[in-house]
Amino acid sequence: MSLKLEHVSYLYGTDTTLPVRALDDICLEIPDGQFIGLIGHTGSGKSTLVQHLNGLLEPSEGILSYNGRNIWEKDFPRKELRSKVGLVFQYPEHQLFEVDVFSDVCFGPKNLGLSKEETERRARRALELVGFPEEFYGQSPFELSGGQKRRVAIAGVLAMEPKILVLDEPTAGLDPRGRDEILGQIAHLKKETGISVVLVSHSMEDVANYVERIVVMSHGKILFDDVPRNVFGHVKELEAVGLAAPQVTYILHKLKESGFDVDTQATTIPEARDEILKAMKVEKTC
Amino acid sequence: MNIIETSHLSYDYIRHDEEGNVEGTTRAVSDVTLSVKPGQFIAILGHNGSGKSTLAKHINALLLPSEGTVFVDGMDTREEGHLWDVRQTAGMVFQNPDNQIIGQVVEEDVGFGPENMGVPTKEIWERVEESLKAVGMYAYRKYSPNKLSGGQKQRVSIAGVLAMHPKCIVLDEPTAMLDPNGRKEVIRAARALNEVEGVTILLITHYMEEVIHADTVLVMDEGRVVMQGTPREVFSRVEQLRQLRLDVPQVTLLAYELQKSGLPLPDGILTADELTAELTALREKQERKAKKEKACH
Amino acid sequence: MLRDITLGQYYQADSLLHRLDCRVKLVGTLLFIISLFVVDNFPGYALAAVFLAVCIRLSKVPFRFMVKGMKAIVFLMLFAVVFNLFLTPGTPVVEFWKLKITREGIEMAVKMAVRLTMLIIGSSLMTLTTTPNLLTDGLESLLNPLKKLKVPVHEVAMMMSIALRFIPILLEETDKIMKAQIARGADFESGSLIRRAKAMVPLLVPLFIAAFRRANDLAMAMEARCYRGGEGRTKMKPLVYGKRDFVAYGVLASYLAAAVVIGRVLPI
Numbered sequence: 001m002s003l004k005l006e007h008v009s010y011l012y013g014t015d016t017t018l019p020v021r022a023l024d025d026i027c028l029e030i031p032d033g034q035f036i037g038l039i040g041h042t043g044s045g046k047s048t049l050v051q052h053l054n055g056l057l058e059p060s061e062g063i064l065s066y067n068g069r070n071i072w073e074k075d076f077p078r079k080e081l082r083s084k085v086g087l088v089f090q091y092p093e094h095q096l097f098e099v100d101v102f103s104d105v106c107f108g109p110k111n112l113g114l115s116k117e118e119t120e121r122r123a124r125r126a127l128e129l130v131g132f133p134e135e136f137y138g139q140s141p142f143e144l145s146g147g148q149k150r151r152v153a154i155a156g157v158l159a160m161e162p163k164i165l166v167l168d169e170p171t172a173g174l175d176p177r178g179r180d181e182i183l184g185q186i187a188h189l190k191k192e193t194g195i196s197v198v199l200v201s202h203s204m205e206d207v208a209n210y211v212e213r214i215v216v217m218s219h220g221k222i223l224f225d226d227v228p229r230n231v232f233g234h235v236k237e238l239e240a241v242g243l244a245a246p247q248v249t250y251i252l253h254k255l256k257e258s259g260f261d262v263d264t265q266a267t268t269i270p271e272a273r274d275e276i277l278k279a280m281k282v283e284k285t286c
Numbered sequence: 287m288n289i290i291e292t293s294h295l296s297y298d299y300i301r302h303d304e305e306g307n308v309e310g311t312t313r314a315v316s317d318v319t320l321s322v323k324p325g326q327f328i329a330i331l332g333h334n335g336s337g338k339s340t341l342a343k344h345i346n347a348l349l350l351p352s353e354g355t356v357f358v359d360g361m362d363t364r365e366e367g368h369l370w371d372v373r374q375t376a377g378m379v380f381q382n383p384d385n386q387i388i389g390q391v392v393e394e395d396v397g398f399g400p401e402n403m404g405v406p407t408k409e410i411w412e413r414v415e416e417s418l419k420a421v422g423m424y425a426y427r428k429y430s431p432n433k434l435s436g437g438q439k440q441r442v443s444i445a446g447v448l449a450m451h452p453k454c455i456v457l458d459e460p461t462a463m464l465d466p467n468g469r470k471e472v473i474r475a476a477r478a479l480n481e482v483e484g485v486t487i488l489l490i491t492h493y494m495e496e497v498i499h500a501d502t503v504l505v506m507d508e509g510r511v512v513m514q515g516t517p518r519e520v521f522s523r524v525e526q527l528r529q530l531r532l533d534v535p536q537v538t539l540l541a542y543e544l545q546k547s548g549l550p551l552p553d554g555i556l557t558a559d560e561l562t563a564e565l566t567a568l569r570e571k572q573e574r575k576a577k578k579e580k581a582c583h
Numbered sequence: 584m585l586r587d588i589t590l591g592q593y594y595q596a597d598s599l600l601h602r603l604d605c606r607v608k609l610v611g612t613l614l615f616i617i618s619l620f621v622v623d624n625f626p627g628y629a630l631a632a633v634f635l636a637v638c639i640r641l642s643k644v645p646f647r648f649m650v651k652g653m654k655a656i657v658f659l660m661l662f663a664v665v666f667n668l669f670l671t672p673g674t675p676v677v678e679f680w681k682l683k684i685t686r687e688g689i690e691m692a693v694k695m696a697v698r699l700t701m702l703i704i705g706s707s708l709m710t711l712t713t714t715p716n717l718l719t720d721g722l723e724s725l726l727n728p729l730k731k732l733k734v735p736v737h738e739v740a741m742m743m744s745i746a747l748r749f750i751p752i753l754l755e756e757t758d759k760i761m762k763a764q765i766a767r768g769a770d771f772e773s774g775s776l777i778r779r780a781k782a783m784v785p786l787l788v789p790l791f792i793a794a795f796r797r798a799n800d801l802a803m804a805m806e807a808r809c810y811r812g813g814e815g816r817t818k819m820k821p822l823v824y825g826k827r828d829f830v831a832y833g834v835l836a837s838y839l840a841a842a843v844v845i846g847r848v849l850p851i
Contacts, residue, residue, distance in 0.1 A: 111768030178334065251537060254558050277544070280549065373807060432751050
């Protein structure tokens with residue numbers, strides 16, 4: 001069970017003299033149960049890529065297959081694919097429209113033609129997974145705080161019970177508290193359900209703490225695809241494409257330059273702390 | 287004279303029920319006393335709902351205090367006769383780059399404020415040119431705003447305010463919707479205005495790394511100012527910031543963690559260079575000590 | 584897609600037509616349209632076509648750019664042509680079943696097609712060479728006398744200009760919301776008319792909310808920048824007639840006179 005992209009390219013503006021290659025020869029596989037970070041700055045093609053994953057855009061070249069079947073085959077059930085690969089857009093709260101939270105979350109499963117009981121069971125489960133308190137199920141989604149609205153919107157996609165959940169910058173515009181809560185909740189639901197999660201972001205710090213694999217995009221190409229510590233090792237290359245490694249990585253590089261014996265691959269604060277303490281202690285015992 | 291002076295400022299939002307009757311009030315800003323000197327760079331930190339945006343809207347007289355007073359350059363914002371002078375003195379840049387650009391061409395948008403103020407045509411052009419140059423957007427003067435990146439749009443918005451020749455600019459979360467590069471652009475532009483043109487800046491944000499260069503940092507929570515001081519003073523109180531669930535720059539956090547593990551580092555380290563220097567100094571001290579001990583043996 | 588409509592889109596170039604005062608272009612377009620309806624014979628249309636061709640040439644806007652804009656209106660034109668073709672009484676040329684095509688019908692249909700094509704190209708030429716902002720400025724200036732009748736000319740012009748600024752943004756937003764709802768299994772394309780209308784609710788509700796939110800933000804931003812209506816406002820780009828504008832008025836007047844003479848008075 002996996003989603004596989006083979007040499008996928010996407011061009012737009014083909015009717016003009018200057019067609020733009022938004023995706024350029026992308027090869028990528030999203031297996032079951034993986035937590036992936038997709039990083040790139042604005043215009044790197046990450047949003048275009050994401051829209052390919054559930055068949056909203058058709059690749060100009062290359063093949064995208066789900067469970068070994070080309071999704072652009074003539075009789076492939078693309079509507080069903082959209083429930084298997086759940087896509088949460090940027091600022092997803094802008095798509096809320098129902099009179100109350102619960103009905104809004106029911107919209108997705110209802111479109112799948114499920115029975116009323118099943119629809120409601122899924123909606124309940126989805127709202128539970130995003131940590132939305134039950135006493136507000138009947139409230140208008142427009143009266144909620146920014147962070148709560150976003151939870152409801154994510155639940156709206158989760159309620160379709162996708163196998164892969166793709167979130168396009170789920171923390172955009174939130175304050176630090178809201179950001180930590182949402183990211184924590186996503187990590188929690190990933191653990192709870194075991195589905196694959198693709199987290200699209202331009203912040204390395206956000207992603208470093210959660211994901212097991214990072215895909216870096218630039219100019220429509222995949223630049224790196226590896227575990228976080230290996231990716232962050234390429235500080236210079238990341239900078240060259242307008243991305244920054246986590247601040248911790250910078251500090252460790254600086255220390256290393258000043259003659260400290262630290263492992264520059266640490267990505268989180270506790271790791272960095274231990275590295276520095278180790279380096280300081282070694283000096284002491286000599 | 288202070289450019290902004292608030293005294294015991296409080297503001298209540300009035301809640302209405304479905305029939306439009308007053309249901310109750312919510313205190314958004316509570317007893318804030320604050321004075322800003324000309325040329326200062328002030329940063330206000332806080333969560334959504336901490337009252338920081340409500341406070342900002344008072345400085346531009348978009349809101350009037352429920353209790354207390356706000357003076358902008360000596361003018362009481364409650365006096366209707368001062369309204370337009372207040373708005374011209376204290377310009378404002380908002381969060382959403384798309385919802386504050388009125389013109390369909392960059393230069394026309396920047397000219398919008400001066401047009402409203404009745405500035406003569408020739409002078410409008412001079413002001414537009416100098417403002418766009420000040421934020422580094424002059425090359426884009428003929429562009430449609432829809433063709434610009436988020437950071438560029440916000441710089442155009444800043445130029446639009448600058449063209450009104452304000453003494454003070456209030457930036458209300460100008461970077462909340464931008465990517466890291468856009469954020470850097472906007473903060474750089476704001477700092478340049480402060481340093482080169484001497485414009486007083488009030489920056490409202492929830493990104494810590496943007497306030498490191500401010501003269502004073504205010505932290506707001508539940509409508510009150512709960513912390514106030516230089517960035518170093520504020521960031522040295524890591525525990526309190528954490529309780530408020532605000533971010534602390536990673537360097538500061540790392541230094542704090544090292545401190546907790548027993549390394550004698552000073553409070554409020556803000557940059558990687560500082561941390562490296564401190565650690566190097568510390569190591570040298572240890573080496574000397576070790577040498578001395580060896581010599582004794 | 585809605586985005587392909589050229590009508591109301593500005594094409595940046597540096598040409599004589601771009602530099603002309605927008606009021607001249609507005610009046611000119613109006614006169615051109617009038618001429619199209621005054622003229623009733625082929626020499627007249629030929630004159631109009633030549634006039635239009637010269638204007639297009641002077642505008643430096645590529646012709647295919649204009650043709651692209653026509654695509655959206657082809658349906659409307661076909662409808663008008665077919666309607667005229669079959670329903671004009673006169674001497675029949677072809678007859679089958681209950682329909683007949685008359686000689687007058689053919690003539691009428693051709694005229695209609697020519698008229699409509701030139702009308703659309705003519706008016707899009709104006710919008711292609713004039714920024715929407717100038718267009719509203721021009722309208723405001725031309726309609727200024729109506730202020731005396733308490734018509735809120737400035738306010739209407741401001742509203743138009745803001746609407747023009749936000750159309751592309753709202754279109755993009757529509758596209759985004761639509762995709763988001765499709766990702767949630769919504770279906771905008773199949774089903775009966777009623778079902779399809781119902782399917783629009785998840786699109787329209789968020790769209791309206793977004794529009795109101797934007798309007799609210801924008802009003803605040805405008806107030807913060809001292810906007811208080813048209814009174815006491817100066818203009819960054821005031822409209823001033825130059826020598827070439829008077830010349831253009833002269834050319835327009837002579838064109839209209841020629842069109843009337845050739846197209847109406849002189850017919851053989």
